Amino acid sequence: MNNHCEHVHKLFCSMKRISFPFDKDMIPANGIYILFEKGETAHTVDRIVRIGTHTGENQLCSRLNQHFTNENKDRSIFRKNIGRALLNKNNDSFLEQWEIDLTTKEARNKHAIDDTRQEAIEKEVTRYIQESFSFVVFEVESKDLRLSLESKIISTVSLCPECKQSKEWLGNYSPKAKIKESGLWLVNELWKTPLDDEDIKCIVKLVS
Numbered sequence: 001m002n003n004h005c006e007h008v009h010k011l012f013c014s015m016k017r018i019s020f021p022f023d024k025d026m027i028p029a030n031g032i033y034i035l036f037e038k039g040e041t042a043h044t045v046d047r048i049v050r051i052g053t054h055t056g057e058n059q060l061c062s063r064l065n066q067h068f069t070n071e072n073k074d075r076s077i078f079r080k081n082i083g084r085a086l087l088n089k090n091n092d093s094f095l096e097q098w099e100i101d102l103t104t105k106e107a108r109n110k111h112a113i114d115d116t117r118q119e120a121i122e123k124e125v126t127r128y129i130q131e132s133f134s135f136v137v138f139e140v141e142s143k144d145l146r147l148s149l150e151s152k153i154i155s156t157v158s159l160c161p162e163c164k165q166s167k168e169w170l171g172n173y174s175p176k177a178k179i180k181e182s183g184l185w186l187v188n189e190l191w192k193t194p195l196d197d198e199d200i201k202c203i204v205k206l207v208s
Contacts, residue, residue, distance in 0.1 A: 004195045005160035006043040012136050013045040020068050020130040028139035029058040032150055035135045042163040050185040051153045053146045068129055071122035074103045081185055083125045089173035138207045156194040158182045
C-alpha cells in the first residue's frame with residue numbers, strides 16, 4: 001500500500017500543476033482534483049493534502065471555484081475547515097459563529113452574525129487558499145468511478161505512515177481531530193479501502 005501511495009504521489013506531481021488564477025479551459029467538465037499545499041512534502045515530492053470531486057454532472061470547475069473564489073464557507077467544507085483552523089490558531093472567539101450553517105433563510109434569521117467579521121474571515125480564507133494551494137486534475141466521466149477513486153485515494157494517503165504533516169501545517173490547529181490525525185483537509189473516507197493494483201492501472205490510464 002505504501003508503494004501505491006508513493007506511486008500516486010509521484011504520478012500526480014509529474015502532471016501539469018495548476019495555481020490560482022486558473023483558466024476554466026484547463027479543467028475537465030468531470031473529474032477528480034488533487035490539492036497540494038506549500039511547505040508540505042512526502043515521498044520526496046509535494047504531499048497530497050486533499051482529494052476531491054463532485055456529484056453533479058459537469059461541475060468540477062464550479063466545485064473548484066467554490067473552494068478558491070466563492071466566499072461562502074457553507075458551500076465549501078474545505079473553506080469552512082481552513083477558517084476553523086485560522087480562527088482556532090488565533091484563539092478567536094468568532095469560531096463559534098463561523099460554525100453556524102447559514103444556508104437557509106431560517107438560520108440567517110435565527111442567528112445574529114457579525115457580518116463584517118464574517119466577510120473579513122472569508123477574505124482571509126480566500127487569500128490563504130489562493131496563495132497556499134495548487135492542484136492537478138484528471139478527467140473521470142463516470143460519477144461512480146469518480147466517487148470510488150476519490151475514496152480509495154483518500155484512504156491510501158491517510159493510511160500511509162510516510163504521509164505526515166509538517167509541524168508548521170495549518171491543519172494542526174484544526175478543531176477537527178480527524179484533520180489533525182490524518183494530515184488531510186478531510187474528515188470523510190479516511191482509513192477505509194485503499195487503492196489496489198487494478199485501481200493504479202486505471203488511474204495511470206486516466207491521466208495518460
